[in-house]
Amino acid sequence: MIVALLPRLTLCLMAAPVLAGVGGTLFPALAGGGAGFRTLAAWPGLPRAAALSLGTGLASTALALLLCVTILAALHGTPAFDRLRRRLAPLLSVPHAAAALGLAFLIAPSGWIARALSPWATGWTAPPDLLILNDPFGVSLTLGLLAKELPFLLLVALSSINTAQAQRRMTTAATFGYGRVSGFLLTVLPDLYRQLRLPVYAVLAYAMTSVDMAMILGPTLPPTLSQQVVLWRMVPDLTQQTTAAAGAVLQLALVLAALALWRGVERLSRHALRLWATAGHRAAALDAPVRWIANVTASGLALALGLGLGALALWSVAADWRFPALLPATLDLRGWRVALPDVLPATATTLAIALAATLPALGLVLGCLEAETRHGLSATPRAMTLLYLPLLIPQVAFLPGLQTLALAIGAEGTWPAVALVHLTFVLPYVFLSLSQPYRSLDPRLTVTARALGLTENRIFARLRLPLLLAPILTALAIGMAVSIGQYLPTLLIGGGRVTTLTTEAVALSSGGNRRIIGAFALLQTLLPALAFGLALALPRLFWRNRRGVRP
């Protein structure tokens, strides 16, 4: 039975690079009797860097989850929610680097907000000397991470939430006098959070270890731990490799500690929710302020990211744009002219890699889920941990081992090899977004179909696939966005010879020319945006005369 073997095959596919990565991390860190740990401990910035990793990661994830729940609780099922969703969904496709650069230009002392208020309100004729970007407490970084994580969590929540069931429960709660918010928290959230848990863990691990966003928005004296690990890896005489490896091990430990802490808070929250439920407070007065917070913060974040991207777009065509002018004095297309010769091949490679990584990932995930359904298998916690390991291990710790592996088999430097490694990062996200919708399918449909004499293959092709059209397309779009945004794997496995929009944009971002950064960031945003646009539009088109399954 080929289908029955797919879960094991997939796990092997995920486990092999993970093991290589872990080996590649531990070995140099332990080499020389742990000398790397001694130099790491001697680094004066260590306590602050570790605290920053924990602080920005936990704060941004907690805020993102809180806002996500707030928005769902206050607005789910209302017309305002659809408007909000349309505003937030496109933001998911914005690559981290582009979002960070856009935000940076918005809030920097020479940025758009300062320009809009100068000189009439502030009296500034030169940019004020304020430490807003790269602030030592990582506030800018936390905001940037939040702006990227909230749309992700919201979209995953939306693809997991069972709308009809949620409506029934909230109606029941309402008849008992519960407010919208309290009804949602007590009757819908417990089920929903079970499905959100792994995405939240992935977000937490990512937020703690993100390098590209931290480089642009994060503190520099000292930087976050992951960023410092990358800096050590880049030291030309290669003397800091063991320190980098030790730092990566510490980063891994920090991520695991943060996850343990998170689980503890989960338990406390569950206990609190239970106490609330048994106490029977209706808390209807919560609704108005919560709705206000949901609307203001979500719109604010969407507006900030949108304006940031708008600013980058404007920079890409700006000729002369001095402070405090709100708009460029003159426009030209020089930035685009410089960028264009590199754009077409880079776009083709980016798209080829994204499709070559995401389509097999989708096939494997569908196969695994189908095997679960047909053979009554269920993913053990150990299998799930293996599957999500690539999202929980910091990339800086993971990739050197993979690179050595690729070199040993002579596969590096080719785009299929890059796509294969992207697959490792893409598959968990695809599984993450698809597994719950798949498992939530009403089993009675299958029973009915079997009773009507359909074979398993036909049930899969005629029943499950069409019913799951929306989540499948969303998973595809998420997978493509993940692939398109990858920088380190592309650079290392591609040997620098595989040029994607992202490697090009990051290489340029160290050059500081906003005109060309603007051009590339926009293009880099366009591809995943297209994928998400299709994921939203196609099911509506396909199901335009089937209201019951329309998303």
Next chain:
Amino acid sequence: MHRRDFGRLVAGLALSPVLAGQSLAAGWDGLLVQARGQTVYWHAWGGDPKINAFIAWVGEQAQARHGVTLEQVKLAATADAVARVQAEQAAGVATGGAVDLIWINGENFAAMKTAGLLYGPFATALPNWPLVDVTGKPATVTDFTLPTQGFESPWAMAQMVFEYDTEQMKEPPQTLDAIAEWAIANPGRFTYPQPPDYLGVTFLKQVLYATLPDPALLQAPVDDATYAALTVPLWAFLDRLHPALWRGGRAFPASEPALGQLLADGEIVLSFAFNPGRASAEIAAGNLHDTIRTFTLTGGTIGNASFVAIPFNAAHQAGAQVIANLLLDPEVQARAQDPAVLGFQTVLDVAKLPFADKARFDALDLGIATLSPADLGPALLEPHASWATRIAADWTARYGVAK
């Protein structure tokens, strides 16, 4: 030594260049045949579109003249390429390596040369090598005090120059002390890239040149016994300067381009670069206001050369040497010096070039913000690499955690 022997020796010396030239020419022709049709992967920092465009133009020349295809692999940092060759060596890839040519100097070169990761010597055998000004520009054969021994070939000279906005600063200061005085009087309008960024470390080295009792000490490795005492004035200078820097010294720009962007945004008024033609080129490209001018310090500023090197396992060593030689071509060098293109200083001895080639350089309009070679002042040699490592590490220990 007998007279006759001496005569033979002289004859031999006179003859040998001819012989060497002939065998060289024959060898070079063979190399050209070998190189034709090869694709050379040049790993070069990709952060500046002007440099990328110049490399693309060199690629067109290589294709037209020698049938060699040039692909730039754009790096965020040169260390990426070094790490890559290192990884290949660790994986036992002794031939057919991914990197054919690296834009390199300083620590990266020292690291690769010491680890035996470089092919060579090849540079002194290049047909265009005799044009290089090895006496007037000693930095073309001494890379951060390390003799290059033909393991890398120079292609551009750079020197540190300060850039300032004439609208905000009337008389540019001529010494580092005067710069510090100006910065303290105008808080928040000057800064430097965060060490260990190379330009930030270059600023520290420039301060060392001004504060050491004998700057010749910089040409020898750091001496542990005297280091602490020698660097007291350096840290005292920085302690005085930092509170007056941009953001009060609680944050620093990451790199030379980030520093340049601060100047372009008007956040700072005084800046510096490792390229005397940068300001003019940026003004020409519309990225910088035309009120920016440049100056150097009394006594000179630090200068060095950019090189290309070939890894030991490069797949296309013949093609890589053809590119290295092409980069020394007077036409290519003159184009690199054109401020509308790059504004890099040439490595050639322009005075000794044939008339037609010299005319290419004479015809260049250096640009409104570029100092003439005479006004640029002396280029100080780079200190031994151990100084950079040591002061960068100490800088991080002292200032790496914001108060």
